[in-house]
Amino acid sequence: MTDLVAEAAALDAADPLAHKRNDFDLDDSVAYFDGNSLGAPPKHVAGRVAAVVREEWGGRLIRSWSEGWWEAPERVGGRIAPLVGAAPGQVVVADSTSVNLFKALVAATRLNPGRDEILVDADTFPTDGYIADEAARLTGCTVRRVVAEDLPDEVSERTAVALVNHVDYVTGRVHDMAALTGALHGAGALALWDLCHSVGALPVELDATGVDLAVGCTYKFLNGGPGAPAFLYVATKWLTRFEQPLAGWAGDRDPSAMRGAYEAHAGIARGRAGTPDILSLLALDAALDVWDGVDRGLLREKGLALGDFFFRCADELLDGATIATPRGEDRGHQISVIDDDAAKTMAALIDRGVIGDFRPPNVLRFGLAPLYTTYGEVLRAVTTLGELAEG
Numbered sequence: 001m002t003d004l005v006a007e008a009a010a011l012d013a014a015d016p017l018a019h020k021r022n023d024f025d026l027d028d029s030v031a032y033f034d035g036n037s038l039g040a041p042p043k044h045v046a047g048r049v050a051a052v053v054r055e056e057w058g059g060r061l062i063r064s065w066s067e068g069w070w071e072a073p074e075r076v077g078g079r080i081a082p083l084v085g086a087a088p089g090q091v092v093v094a095d096s097t098s099v100n101l102f103k104a105l106v107a108a109t110r111l112n113p114g115r116d117e118i119l120v121d122a123d124t125f126p127t128d129g130y131i132a133d134e135a136a137r138l139t140g141c142t143v144r145r146v147v148a149e150d151l152p153d154e155v156s157e158r159t160a161v162a163l164v165n166h167v168d169y170v171t172g173r174v175h176d177m178a179a180l181t182g183a184l185h186g187a188g189a190l191a192l193w194d195l196c197h198s199v200g201a202l203p204v205e206l207d208a209t210g211v212d213l214a215v216g217c218t219y220k221f222l223n224g225g226p227g228a229p230a231f232l233y234v235a236t237k238w239l240t241r242f243e244q245p246l247a248g249w250a251g252d253r254d255p256s257a258m259r260g261a262y263e264a265h266a267g268i269a270r271g272r273a274g275t276p277d278i279l280s281l282l283a284l285d286a287a288l289d290v291w292d293g294v295d296r297g298l299l300r301e302k303g304l305a306l307g308d309f310f311f312r313c314a315d316e317l318l319d320g321a322t323i324a325t326p327r328g329e330d331r332g333h334q335i336s337v338i339d340d341d342a343a344k345t346m347a348a349l350i351d352r353g354v355i356g357d358f359r360p361p362n363v364l365r366f367g368l369a370p371l372y373t374t375y376g377e378v379l380r381a382v383t384t385l386g387e388l389a390e391g
């Protein structure tokens, strides 16, 4: 144990991203492991939001719409683009992930006519499956749930699109974006990726892997704040044919003309539906400042190293614990420990200042946010788990 204490201290002292923690408003008495559900607030966000309320909403009043507010969804999307390996003009911030999933799924079936099946990652977060069922009902498709790794065998000439999670929200496993996208394309199907648990955690290469469509949340590893708007990616090759079903005025080619008939905007703005949620959007805009100058390679290295250290501590301090997260590099930045009494254990951990979460039926999740999680906190989490197991 003393070795682990010294090791954690040495790892923290040598961490090239350690200084980033100072950018966040975190209570040091708490070890926060839920950045994969609700990211921590960067310190400067509160002041920036207050300034927007005072100076833009207050001072400039309605003039603010033509002084940057209206175009903010594309501008902030442009800031997310490098984090997902997208060239400019393909990412817009709007609505929630659920809503963007609906837009993307229906648009995908229209991009791939004559096909009548939507494949969904069987282990997906519920909203993806629910929305796929409804998109299918409206488009005359059927939904088939298949294990992500089996997609290359399951995709067929009937498949219009497959919806896959980059990182599994329960186990933390990463799915191979390049290989699965390639296999889907080989059968003529489109690839729609849910990036909720990978954006801001590991490098994502949408353009390089040929992904067609993607969605993701901004309130997890991007720290945009509770309910911060999500993003939608449409690859350039599909943009002019991307016909989404929530064709509201904000996606029209000329919203201010208030024309009678909708004509989609030529660019990524066609992914928008209605008026943007400016306060949340500008909170996200401010939160994205923490990424300035962050080397994405270092981010991945630290995410993996935090996980490695979790495994090392668990091997030493938790007798025979079962961990659902793969030990190799096919994992995101989360460790999931199996516990038959997981709800109770997580409540006890939270009581002791270790905040992770519980996912039914038996998973304790520990999110590792490379910008602020420390090795010392990892040791504290595993030590506390061990103490609880001993009773």
Ligand SMILES: Cc1ncc(COP(=O)(O)O)c(C=O)c1O
Pocket (backbone or CB within 6 Å): 096, 097, 098, 099, 125, 127, 128, 165, 169, 194, 196, 197, 217, 230
């Ligand atoms: C994989 C995945 N997709 C979608 C969502 C959520 O979508 P929404 O922000 O619409 O609630 C989550 C988490 O809430 C998620 O983990």
Ligand SMILES: Nc1c(O)cccc1C(=O)C[C@H](N)C(=O)O
Pocket (backbone or CB within 6 Å): 036, 037, 038, 125, 169, 196, 359
């Ligand atoms: N979005 C959430 C919320 O509004 C309340 C509670 C949890 C969430 C989540 O983000 C859940 C998350 N997607 C998950 O991985 O389980």
